[in-house]
Amino acid sequence: MTLLQEQKYIKVFQKVTKLTSMVLDHQQVMDTIVRSLPDLMAVDAATIRLLDAETGQFVMGAAHGLSLEYLSRISIDTDETMEMIRSGYPVAKTDLDQEFSHNDQKLVQSEGVKSILTLPIIFQDGIIGMLRLLTRDKRIFTADEISFSMALAEQVGIAISNSRMFTEMENQVDFMKEIQELSTLVSSSLDLSAVLDTIVERLPQSLGCKGCSIRLLQSQSNQLELVASYGLSETYLQRGDVENEKNVEAALSGSPVSIFDVRQDNRIFYKKNMEEEGIKSLLSVPIKAGNDVIGVLRILSDVSHCFTSSEINFAVTAAEVGGVAIRNAKTYQQITLLFNQIEENERFLSNILDCIRPQLLVVDKGKHLILVNKVFQEVMNRSENDLLGCDYDGLWQDQDCMREDCPVDRVLETGKSATFTHRILQGSDVHWCERTASPMLGPDGGVEYVIEVIRDVTAKRQLEEEQLERVKLQGVVELAGTVAHEINSPLFAALGTAQLLEEDLENQDLIDDVKTIVRNLKEIGVLTQKMTSMTGFESREYVGDAKIVEIK
Missing domain, CATH: 3.30.450.20 (PAS domain)
Known part of the structure; x- marks a missing residue:
């Protein structure tokens, strides 16, 4: 390597280092690198792809100088090349448009790409991505260029990792504040709809995503029911059942799922609906109440987004907060229902008691x-x-x-x-x-x-007394009839004898005495007749403490 080349590489390295040190967001770092390297390295385009640890695939992180159609192709390179990169070795290719073993040869030809230098991005002895430099003219990369590019890629890896760590730390602080606010909201409100609406609205805003949805398992049907959503069209939300999607199944089993490219991932079932909605990446996490999974929270992005561990942890924690809110709200609803039932039972009992006349x-x-x-x-x-x-x-x-x-x-x-x-x-x-x-x-x-x-029982007692009086009256009446009957026989005999005696007497004084006897006997006869026909009696005061009976 000549002194002039060394100076050129040092200047490029210094510029890249300076550029990457000026920004702290790893996405900005990658965008800065892919825009700067073509001029610094005299190439036509540059891309950075990051390794998705969950799927083992390299997903697009940043690109410059290439068409969207080319960047969206299914295969990145041949299997041999990808295996070399995964092993940590750079790969340089010339006359790429003539390489017919490539799966997307027509796209490569239409893009006009002829030479590519693919470099593994390594950080702490681990592959975290790949850097690709592309030219539309035939170019043979020298050993010095490849060696320098490897050092540059390593520097890129350090810059991306540092910015990732800074972003993660910054995000964790922001996420912690957001979780505290959500927790305060949950503890201060028992309105389940309001809590869930707040969660689906704030989560995508915190993560810079398009929208969010919450679906809960129904105990009877074991189906997921949409209970809250934000930023998503009704057409997309009503696309059909989602229980059989692999990302949903994984979430229901208790594991979060991050998908960078929904178009290419077999864990997505409704790819066409997501494409029409403009969704490119998603994060699906379980909603738990205690140890039980009761639903799924999904965050959807309209830009390609590789969810970091802090973002996933944030979403999982927010979903747990949602689970607490759901459990609290359901407990409150059950308690309210129980109190309503008790009040209803009390009202029912009170109405029954008030209808009881005693x-x-x-x-x-x-x-x-x-x-x-x-x-x-x-x-x-x-x-x-x-x-x-x-x-x-x-x-x-x-x-x-x-x-x-x-x-x-x-x-x-x-x-x-x-x-x-x-x-x-x-x-x-x-x-x-x-x-x-x-x-x-x-x-x-x-x-x-x-x-x-x-x-x-006043009326009852009065009735009993009246019945007692009637019994007494009946006894008196019966006694009076018996006495009258017993008196009548000797009375009539005495009256007959007195009347005969009156006719035989000649002495006027004796005749007057007999007439008096006859008159008194007739009065007694009238009295016995009254006694025979008596229906009632009434006592009245007589001389002293004595009382006499007045026959009715």
Whole structure:
């Protein structure tokens, strides 16, 4: 190598080093290199492809001086060349347009490429990509050019790796802030739709991608249901079932999947739909709730994007945050549903209790009211809030009910149902109440609560008294008829004898006495007739404490 060539190479090396040190983003580093090298190395085009560790394929990182059709070809080079690069050796080719063993020979010819120098990009003894220098004129690369290019490629590898590390560190800080904000959002909101909408909107913005979608597994059908999306058309979202796509299957198994080129990857099923949507790369990660995968989060890019480990970790963490949000929201929904059911049951029970006409109350073992129905409230003329928690004994302080007769006390003492009837004074009126208490037993078999039903039996008691009076009346009537019958026989005989005697007497004084006897006997006959036809009687005051009966 001549001194002039050495100086030229040193200047090129210095320029490349200076260019790569001016930018910190690895994509900018690659773009800067492929735009600068053609002038510095006197070539027509340059490309950098990076090794995708997941698929083992070299994916496009940056290019300059070549058509999109050429860059989009399926095969990069022959199998022999690719094997040499993977082994860390450079490969120089001349008259490439005449190499018919190449799979895309027509594309090579139409592009006009004649010579290529392919160099492995090595960092820390590992292949991280390849640098290709292309000319449209026949050129034989010398050993010095190849040696210098290898050193240059190594420098490119260092620049890319350094910028990657810086970008990774910078991204990790940004991602950490983003995760903190998402976590704060999740902890402050139980609105699942709002949380998921925020996640699908912020993730693609943080990663510089086109859109994002979240699909959750339905427990009954085991199908994925779209629950949130951002940046994607309805036509694309409704393209069909995605469960059988290999990238989705891998995510559902718990592993994240990064795909650089969706057009060439067999893990993509709807390639045409993605092409129409403009999607070029995607990242698919599982959504977990605990140890269970409950869905899939997919981030889609409209530019070729090689997702870094920090980006993948960020997406996985964001998906975990989403899983927590889903679990919290579902738990909240279940609790809300349970409370609604309890409230509905309470309303149903309250309506039933209010429809019960007797008074009903429930007392705990401390003798405090914990439940009363509407009828009891009306009788007590107090509201439910005023009655609940009241001391049970205080309700009966002015009533004719001794403590030893209280049915609630008897239930608490014996554990058995008890009934007692007593008077209740309501103003000037006297009412009779029948109180029946029944125990509600706890898990230990002891009385936990007492249910008391209070019935107003005043009408029943009055009816019983009336029935008793009717029985007494019937006895008196029957007795009066019997007495009248017994009196009538001697009465009529005495009356007949007196009337005959009256006719035979001549002494006027005796005749007047007999007439008096006849008149009195006839009055007794009228009385016995009344007694025979008696239907009722009424007692009335007589002389002193005596009472007499007035026949009706």
